[in-house]
Amino acid sequence: MLTVSIRFAAAWLSRAARRGGWMAEGGRACAVIWMLCLLCTLGGGRLVWGQTAKSKTAAVTCATCHAGVVANYVHAPMRHAMEAAGGNPVLDKHPNLTAQVGGYSYSVQTKDGKSTYSVTNGTETLTLPIKWMFGTHSQTWVLEKDGHLYESYVTYFARGEQLGITPGDQRITPTNLTEAMGRKLPIWETQECFKCHASGAVDGAKLTLDTLRPGLDCERCHVGAQQHMVDAEHDNFKTLPKSLKKMDAENVSNLCGSCHRTWDTVMRNHWQGPAFVRFQPYRLEHSRCFIGNDARISCLACHDPHQGVDHNDAVYDAKCLACHGAGKVAAAETVAAGAVTPKICPVSKDKCVSCHMPKVELPGGQAVFTDHFIRVVKAGEGYPD
Amino acid sequence: MFFAPISKAVTEGASNSKDNRAGSWSLWGSAWTRVCLLLLVCVSMAAAEQSALVAAVVQNRQNPQDAQHGQQGAASFDELAGRAAAARDGGNLPLAIDLYGQAERVKPDWAEGWFYLGMLQYSANAYPAAIDAFNHLLVLQPGMPPGMALRGLCEFETGAYDDALRDLEQAVAKGAANQPRNEQILRYHLAELLTRSSRFQDALAQYKFFAAKKIEDEDVLVGMGLAGMRVALLTKDVPAGDREMYQAAGAAGYALLAENTQEADGLFTQLFARYPTAPNLHFFYGFLLFPHTPELAIEQFKSEVSVAPSNLEAHAMLAFSLMITGRYSEAEPEAELVLAKAPDMEMGQLALGRSLAEIGDVKRGTDLLNQVLQADPDNLEAHLGMASVYSRTGRREDADREHKICRSLAK
Numbered sequence: 001m002l003t004v005s006i007r008f009a010a011a012w013l014s015r016a017a018r019r020g021g022w023m024a025e026g027g028r029a030c031a032v033i034w035m036l037c038l039l040c041t042l043g044g045g046r047l048v049w050g051q052t053a054k055s056k057t058a059a060v061t062c063a064t065c066h067a068g069v070v071a072n073y074v075h076a077p078m079r080h081a082m083e084a085a086g087g088n089p090v091l092d093k094h095p096n097l098t099a100q101v102g103g104y105s106y107s108v109q110t111k112d113g114k115s116t117y118s119v120t121n122g123t124e125t126l127t128l129p130i131k132w133m134f135g136t137h138s139q140t141w142v143l144e145k146d147g148h149l150y151e152s153y154v155t156y157f158a159r160g161e162q163l164g165i166t167p168g169d170q171r172i173t174p175t176n177l178t179e180a181m182g183r184k185l186p187i188w189e190t191q192e193c194f195k196c197h198a199s200g201a202v203d204g205a206k207l208t209l210d211t212l213r214p215g216l217d218c219e220r221c222h223v224g225a226q227q228h229m230v231d232a233e234h235d236n237f238k239t240l241p242k243s244l245k246k247m248d249a250e251n252v253s254n255l256c257g258s259c260h261r262t263w264d265t266v267m268r269n270h271w272q273g274p275a276f277v278r279f280q281p282y283r284l285e286h287s288r289c290f291i292g293n294d295a296r297i298s299c300l301a302c303h304d305p306h307q308g309v310d311h312n313d314a315v316y317d318a319k320c321l322a323c324h325g326a327g328k329v330a331a332a333e334t335v336a337a338g339a340v341t342p343k344i345c346p347v348s349k350d351k352c353v354s355c356h357m358p359k360v361e362l363p364g365g366q367a368v369f370t371d372h373f374i375r376v377v378k379a380g381e382g383y384p385d
Numbered sequence: 386m387f388f389a390p391i392s393k394a395v396t397e398g399a400s401n402s403k404d405n406r407a408g409s410w411s412l413w414g415s416a417w418t419r420v421c422l423l424l425l426v427c428v429s430m431a432a433a434e435q436s437a438l439v440a441a442v443v444q445n446r447q448n449p450q451d452a453q454h455g456q457q458g459a460a461s462f463d464e465l466a467g468r469a470a471a472a473r474d475g476g477n478l479p480l481a482i483d484l485y486g487q488a489e490r491v492k493p494d495w496a497e498g499w500f501y502l503g504m505l506q507y508s509a510n511a512y513p514a515a516i517d518a519f520n521h522l523l524v525l526q527p528g529m530p531p532g533m534a535l536r537g538l539c540e541f542e543t544g545a546y547d548d549a550l551r552d553l554e555q556a557v558a559k560g561a562a563n564q565p566r567n568e569q570i571l572r573y574h575l576a577e578l579l580t581r582s583s584r585f586q587d588a589l590a591q592y593k594f595f596a597a598k599k600i601e602d603e604d605v606l607v608g609m610g611l612a613g614m615r616v617a618l619l620t621k622d623v624p625a626g627d628r629e630m631y632q633a634a635g636a637a638g639y640a641l642l643a644e645n646t647q648e649a650d651g652l653f654t655q656l657f658a659r660y661p662t663a664p665n666l667h668f669f670y671g672f673l674l675f676p677h678t679p680e681l682a683i684e685q686f687k688s689e690v691s692v693a694p695s696n697l698e699a700h701a702m703l704a705f706s707l708m709i710t711g712r713y714s715e716a717e718p719e720a721e722l723v724l725a726k727a728p729d730m731e732m733g734q735l736a737l738g739r740s741l742a743e744i745g746d747v748k749r750g751t752d753l754l755n756q757v758l759q760a761d762p763d764n765l766e767a768h769l770g771m772a773s774v775y776s777r778t779g780r781r782e783d784a785d786r787e788h789k790i791c792r793s794l795a796k
Contacts, residue, residue: 148647186646188678205684250777254711263788264769267795268709285776291784292776385792 062218073306082197082214083133086113090139099163104180106154119181126177134197150182157366164366196259250292256299257281274383277360283372313351320352462491496525512539530561550578580612588612596642610635613669641673664693679706704736713740739770765794
């Protein structure tokens with residue numbers, strides 16, 4: 001690991017030198033030197049050159065160069081979009097979940113790191129191991145029976161710390177034990193589920209569950225990261241993944257929307273109603289203040305995907321005031337006629353999102369989402385599609 | 386043959402009633418069962434339509450024109466009508482036809498009589514005479530769904546396929562297929578005719594009914610295979626040597642439409658291995674996957690264009706799928722290829738327009754999207770493209786307007 005870092009450092013330095021940009025690259029060069037010192041310290045000050053050939057390939061990870069980001073990401077929700085069997089904090093905390101739905105009794109038992117999902121109609125019982133656990137707070141399970149994959153009919157909801165019918169499955173009335181166990185997933189849905197909740201689970205058109213890694217790794221968003229690591233090891237920095245920081249709000253929405261659903265996707269599917277409030281890029285694009293070429297309204301303006309979501313409403317005030325602050329409004333008023341002038345809220349300058357991004361309950365009331373359709377909410381107003 | 390009992394019923398008589406090849410379809414083996422079932426077309430009419438028919442019949446019986454027939458004529462008509470109904474109820478097909486014919490000669494504006502006469506003629510395989518009866522009925526009751534449905538079925542039997550398609554399509558649109566057995570008959574024939582006229586997508590929409598209802602039959606599968614592989618033939622015209630392939634393709638499509646997707650994937654994979662050069666097999670699978678997962682459909686359309694490089698529809702679907710999934714740089718050359726050969730193809734215009742607009746050529750991209758909107762102002766996909774372009778280029782008011790249009794169209 002150390003060897004590789006040194007090679008990276010050397011490459012950066014040589015690049016900077018080639019560009020004649022020591023001033024421009026000075027900060028980075030200093031950072032590299034600092035990192036070298038740190039690594040030497042962490043490694044006991046010994047440079048283990050002799051291990052280079054054997055260990056360098058195995059040791060290279062994103063963390064090799066991006067240690068801080070990776071350290072944060074370890075705790076991010078996207079990293080835990082799927083939990084590994086045997087290390088599931090939700091089920092470890094609730095080792096005995098039960099529910100009665102219709103004529104069926106459900107039981108999710110966890111013991112010694114192994115979880116099982118059972119359903120019974122009183123005379124017959126179906127018990128299956130839980131292999132794939134989707135979600136960090138609320139959690140739905142994908143089960144395997146006779147070579148087919150099923151979405152569990154009941155889900156654990158963090159809000160009430162209990163089991164309830166999986167969102168979208170309320171319309172299903174099970175007619176047998178297998179249907180009561182779960183909804184048989186079509187191949188396209190399994191692909192989408194695993195693609196957005198795990199890594200290495202889909203290869204082209206095929207599901208490759210044997211290579212699945214729970215949660216999303218760097219490559220999911222930073223396409224080309226794997227190649228970049230390989231090339232960087234050989235001092236080749238020409239194959240950098242596309243910088244997401246330079247993307248406009250429209251592109252960021254589309255990237256995030258590949259899992260969280262884009263505005264286009266919702267429109268094309270004619271989805272309506274509060275069940276779709278959970279698709280944030282779509283809701284955000286509804287907002288009057290959304291415009292594709294303004295980075296201040298992109299998903300990344302408020303959220304760092306490498307970190308957890310901050311539930312302190314006040315944290316987001318600065319983002320709103322970046323456009324709706326008094327100084328910003330005055331500046332906007334000086335631009336050409338016809339430009340939209342951001343308004344200043346007459347009520348408050350604190351906790352903007354608490355009023356302008358209301359919480360919406362999913363049908364069934366099992367979960368609550370922040371509506372990303374930023375707007376002036378009027379009293380008594382229904383959910384706006 | 387799945388639907389053969391319909392036409393064979395009268396000639397083969399009771400022998401067909403022993404035919405259990407199609408389960409409940411053997412019910413069609415009896416001519417009189419057929420009559421009774423066809424009566425359901427009328428019985429299952431929407432209440433308003435029933436009322437209209439009854440009102441018309443009552444009106445006809447009270448029509449002042451009756452006076453022209455004289456007291457003697459009216460009495461004869463009532464007697465004939467009564468005897469005709471009794472013969473029909475008693476299962477005496479030839480007598481019933483004769484009596485209804487006589488009654489109609491006395492009172493040619495008797496709609497109910499034309500309906501029963503047409504239906505009885507149809508049951509007797511006298512299709513031209515049945516068409517004539519339904520023509521009279523539809524003059525008296527224009528657009529009456531059961532009349533159109535039955536005339537369409539008769540036209541199908543006489544080989545007047547374009548007329549049959551027109552009638553059956555209108556009848557189904559107006560609700561004639563609102564009773565389970567009728568629905569199967571009407572949708573199957575309509576699907577066949579849609580396939581024959583190269584309206585493959587519409588045909589598959591009709592066949593989807595059979596998969597959803599788990600109605601599986603050899604002819605349905607062959608028909609579905611033809612529609613899926615875009616072969617404009619009726620099932621009866623399929624060369625014997627090709628029938629197995631179309632049936633297998635239909636079975637794979639049926640499995641997918643019945644949401645047995647893993648089974649469908651396996652069946653399609655077997656088909657690809659067995660018929661590696663058959664055109665439109667990959668297209669069929671891709672077409673069925675597209676509404677659910679354009680990503681997976683792309684793989685099939687790519688395979689299709691490698692099997693049949695000149696398949697323009699496959700190139701168009703590939704370009705469109707790539708565009709839908711945001712792979713604009715890949716979509717652009719495919720769409721260019723499509724538009725070079727078919728400049729007016731809307732799908733190509735949309736794929737190229739959106740792709741160009743997204744990858745930088747905003748001018749040409751918006752021109753193409755506007756071209757689509759000129760021909761089809763409510764095209765959601767074109768409006769989505771325009772909304773994206775305006776948003777990306779900071780034209781807030783235009784973007785707001787397009788967003789509103791999209792929201793309205795999406796409802």
